[in-house]
Amino acid sequence: MKRVNEYKKLFSVEKEIDLKTLKTTYRNLVKEWHPDKFMDGDSMREEAEEKSRKIIDGYHFLVSIAPETKAANQEAYNRTIAESGIADFQHKGLLLEVSFLDGTTYEYFGVPKNVYVKLINSDRQFRFAKRSIFNSYLYRKSKKDIEMA
Structure with missing residues (x-):
């Protein structure tokens, strides 16, 4: 649950995950923390690379637990557990x-x-x-x- 809460905090998600809002937030965060915005010798570039990896991982993680994603995959999940x-x-x-x-x-x-x-x-x-x-x-x-x- 720590990981879930950490990613929700990163994307400012309070309760339910809305894919449209999540996508907009993701795009804005990627623009803000893209490593190419920083110079090669800059220490902020390394931080930006790490932060952008975390943003990408967080986005894919939150999409995978979103209610819309779970609803789309519910039939396959029910078949598997049954x-x-x-x-x-x-x-x-x-x-x-x-x-x-x-x-x-x-x-x-x-x-x-x-x-x-x-x-x-x-x-x-x-x-x-x-x-x-x-x-x-x-x-x-x-x-x-x-x-x-």
């Missing part, structure tokens, strides 16, 4: 990364350690995740999808 089993999962901080047997990977934000421990100890992990995780936490499709041969 028909595909869990291949692997990892927990880092409050981030739970779940890889499914169909090759897709989703990240769930704000999943506390006690819920992760319950998932590990559950004799029916997919059933537990379906009831307690999949529709309870903020999620996004990860870029780490496995290519199906």
Whole structure:
């Protein structure tokens, strides 16, 4: 959740993410922090390069968790969580990364350690995740999808 809040703060998003407003803010930030605006020897150029990378990452991240993006991908997500089993999962901080047997990977934000421990100890992990995780936490499709041969 720290990452979500950090990016929302960067783009001045208070509640719901509006893609049109987000795109306008993104363009303005990129114009302001583009490294080409600064001279080669300038220390601000390095800061601008770092800031522009952060702006680009933040934009792609916020687009991936926007309600409009989630609505567009809802059918595929529902099919994955209904028909595909869990291949692997990892927990880092409050981030739970779940890889499914169909090759897709989703990240769930704000999943506390006690819920992760319950998932590990559950004799029916997919059933537990379906009831307690999949529709309870903020999620996004990860870029780490496995290519199906």
